[in-house]
Amino acid sequence: MARWPAFCVGLPVFSMKKMVLLAVLFVISTNLVAQERFSLFVGSDIEDVRRMLTVAGLKDNDVIYDLGSGDGRIVLEAARLNLVLRGRGIEIDENLVRESNAAAKAEGYDERVQFLHQDAFDADLKDATVITMWLFPELMRLLRTKILAEATPGTRVVTRIWDLGTWKADYSEDSWPYVYMWVVPARAGGYWTWQLPFDGAQHTYSTVLEQDFQNVEGVVRVGNRRGVLEQMKLSGGQISFNLTMTVGKHSPVQHAFSGRVNGDTMEGTVSVLHKPSEKPTVLPWRAVRAKESAYFAPTGIASKPPAVP
Numbered sequence: 344m345a346r347w348p349a350f351c352v353g354l355p356v357f358s359m360k361k362m363v364l365l366a367v368l369f370v371i372s373t374n375l376v377a378q379e380r381f382s383l384f385v386g387s388d389i390e391d392v393r394r395m396l397t398v399a400g401l402k403d404n405d406v407i408y409d410l411g412s413g414d415g416r417i418v419l420e421a422a423r424l425n426l427v428l429r430g431r432g433i434e435i436d437e438n439l440v441r442e443s444n445a446a447a448k449a450e451g452y453d454e455r456v457q458f459l460h461q462d463a464f465d466a467d468l469k470d471a472t473v474i475t476m477w478l479f480p481e482l483m484r485l486l487r488t489k490i491l492a493e494a495t496p497g498t499r500v501v502t503r504i505w506d507l508g509t510w511k512a513d514y515s516e517d518s519w520p521y522v523y524m525w526v527v528p529a530r531a532g533g534y535w536t537w538q539l540p541f542d543g544a545q546h547t548y549s550t551v552l553e554q555d556f557q558n559v560e561g562v563v564r565v566g567n568r569r570g571v572l573e574q575m576k577l578s579g580g581q582i583s584f585n586l587t588m589t590v591g592k593h594s595p596v597q598h599a600f601s602g603r604v605n606g607d608t609m610e611g612t613v614s615v616l617h618k619p620s621e622k623p624t625v626l627p628w629r630a631v632r633a634k635e636s637a638y639f640a641p642t643g644i645a646s647k648p649p650a651v652p
């Protein structure tokens with residue numbers, strides 16, 4: 344009969360089949376733990392790091408976050424290129440974090456630049472103004488949701504090689520390896536309402552805006568007239584659009600709205616033109632998000648019943 348080695352004495356005796364099964368389970372469970380690290384460390388070429396940072400357009404007040412910062416090269420290079428900005432690297436490999444913090448200290452950037460041992464999904468993104476990523480594409484797709492939900496509108500997101508799927512880039516460099524850039528859009532979709540004064544009366548505009556990433560479309564109702572908002576543009580929190588429609592006695596009024604989305608308000612100006620021969624009037628414009636939209640309220644206009652033959 345085969346004898347168990349000395350270190351197994353006292354352990355329950357398993358059959359060879361059970362031992363193989365346990366070994367397989369051990370390998371699977373080790374891999375499950377290893378999967379937290381969604382992609383391995385491979386450093387970006389320094390030329391590509393510089394291209395990414397040029398596309399990001401670094402400014403003094405920037406706070407750059409690299410999700411999956413590896414040996415820290417992107418954040419460190421940003422700190423070298425701009426001697427004022429601050430940076431954070433988020434990295435799941437503790438040794439790389441130690442190495443990156445040591446490099447920051449050696450170069451004298453440790454006041455401005457820190458590397459955290461953290462899963463990118465747990466990173467607090469609200470201070471970031473620039474987010475860089477070069478991870479496996481599926482991981483970047485999942486982080487896309489987090490970035491859109493948590494990053495401040497206007498934050499620039501720059502990736503290397505892979506894009507972010509249906510969130511189309513605001514800028515891309517088509518030479519290999521590709522570099523993409525997005526501006527995190529504000530949450531503009533929903534019901535908005537505002538008033539504008541004409542002929543001594545306040546006219547209420549009730550809108551319905553639909554948003555798909557940075558693309559926004561909208562319709563509006565003023566009194567019992569309805570119209571479409573044209574040329575809507577949203578970049579970060581900056582929004583602009585045009586409207587030509589009859590308001591009160593004026594037919595048609597050309598409006599050009601421009602302002603900023605800030606949570607549940609939009610504020611800016613509207614340039615109003617009643618007749619092409621006149622000079623436009625610029626009025627302050629303030630819209631608020633509403634729970635319901637008067638766009639859908641009954642018009643009170645009775646539709647004619649079909650004629651009985």
Ligand SMILES: C[S@@+](CC[C@H](N)C(=O)[O-])C[C@H]1O[C@@H](n2cnc3c(N)ncnc32)[C@H](O)[C@@H]1O
Pocket residue numbers: 379380381382383384385386387409410411412413414415416417433434435436439461462463464476477478
């Ligand atoms: C391809 S390297 C890129 C390193 C660096 N950003 C660059 O461009 O040189 C990806 C890095 O992401 C790290 N990583 C993978 N999954 C992560 C996660 N869930 N959270 C944080 N870091 C992660 C890896 O350990 C690796 O260092």
